[in-house]
Every structure is written in C-alpha cells, then in structure tokens.
Amino acid sequence: MDLQKFRRTAARRKGKLTAFLKKLDDIVPEDMPKLVKETDMSVWQDVHCMECANCCKTMTPTFRRADIVRIAAHLNMTPKAFAEKWLYKEEDSGDWVNKIQPCQFLIDNKCSIYEVRPKDCAEFPHHNKRPFDAYNDTFTNNLDKCPATYLLVSRLKERVEAEYEW
Numbered sequence: 001m002d003l004q005k006f007r008r009t010a011a012r013r014k015g016k017l018t019a020f021l022k023k024l025d026d027i028v029p030e031d032m033p034k035l036v037k038e039t040d041m042s043v044w045q046d047v048h049c050m051e052c053a054n055c056c057k058t059m060t061p062t063f064r065r066a067d068i069v070r071i072a073a074h075l076n077m078t079p080k081a082f083a084e085k086w087l088y089k090e091e092d093s094g095d096w097v098n099k100i101q102p103c104q105f106l107i108d109n110k111c112s113i114y115e116v117r118p119k120d121c122a123e124f125p126h127h128n129k130r131p132f133d134a135y136n137d138t139f140t141n142n143l144d145k146c147p148a149t150y151l152l153v154s155r156l157k158e159r160v161e162a163e164y165e166w
Contacts, residue, residue: 001051001147010144013154017143020157021136028133029164036132039155043127047148056106058145060098061120063087068096074116125149 029035063071065079072082086104087096098104105112111121125146129135142149160166 010150017153018140024133040127043151053109057102061118063096067118070116
C-alpha cells in the first residue's frame with residue numbers, strides 16, 4: 001500500500017468527507033446500519049491491515065488497566081515495569097498511551113502482541129460500533145490515518161448522495 005499517496009488523497013478530501021459526516025449527525029438514512037454493513041464488507045476486499053499498519057505507525061491506543069495487566073503478564077513483567085518502560089499518562093485525559101510511534105510492538109507490519117493487544121487496538125477502526133453516526137468524530141479523526149475508514153466514508157458518501165434525498 002502506498003501510504004504517501006493515501007495521505008495526500010485523504011488530506012485533499014478530508015474536508016468534504018468531514019462535512020458529510022457532520023451532515024450525518026442530523027440526517028441519518030433509515031437503513032444506515034445495512035448501508036454501513038454492506039459498504040464495510042466491500043472495503044475489506046480492498047484494504048489489508050498487514051499491508052498498511054498505518055494506525056500502528058501514526059497513532060497510539062489507549063491502554064486500560066486491564067490491558068496493562070494482561071500485556072505485562074504476557075511479557076513476564078509487572079504492570080508497573082511495563083508502564084514505566086513503554087507508556088506515559090496524558091495530562092489532559094489521564095489516559096495511558098505509548099511513549100513512542102510507531103508502536104513498539106509493531107514488527108514487520110505485524111503486532112507482536114496481537115493475541116493480548118489493547119482493547120482499543122482490537123476494536124479499531126470501530127466500523128462496527130452502533131449506531132454508526134454516534135462515532136462520526138472518531139471517523140473524522142481517522143480519515144487520514146486509516147485507509148479502511150477513508151474508503152468506508154467515501155463509499156458511504158457516494159451511496160447516500162446517489163440513493164437518498166440529501
């Protein structure tokens with residue numbers, strides 16, 4: 001995957017896609033869950049996370065206490081030692097996040113702790129959250145970071161504008 005090309009394209013179209021998502025805050029097609037499901041299925045025919053891993057390269061998950069305990073145990077560390085080595089606590093949110101990017105656990109575009117990864121990673125890119133429009137801010141933030149989110153929102157925009165009174 002050409003991530004530089006993706007970033008340029010996403011940056012160029014982010015304004016229009018963000019406007020579409022903002023409009024979805026007010027106008028939601030009745031069959032939106034069906035539209036999202038169908039469109040999301042098509043996205044995964046074109047996007048392969050292990051060819052991309054841009055989320056792991058450019059973002060950090062939030063580590064919940066349960067994540068820290070589970071991952072530390074997997075690495076034969078104490079939760080305190082794990083947090084001191086890899087994480088810091090954000091002042092404004094109080095969230096535990098990675099000290100570095102790309103993620104320290106990303107090796108050859110693969111997560112080296114996949115089976116015990118943080119819940120935030122396991123749920124990314126959050127396309128299955130319901131109702132979809134309740135997560136428009138999340139999708140807006142991820143448009144230029146996740147090719148799958150970019151394609152999902154782009155394709156939804158095309159469908160909604162073509163098939164609905166908009």
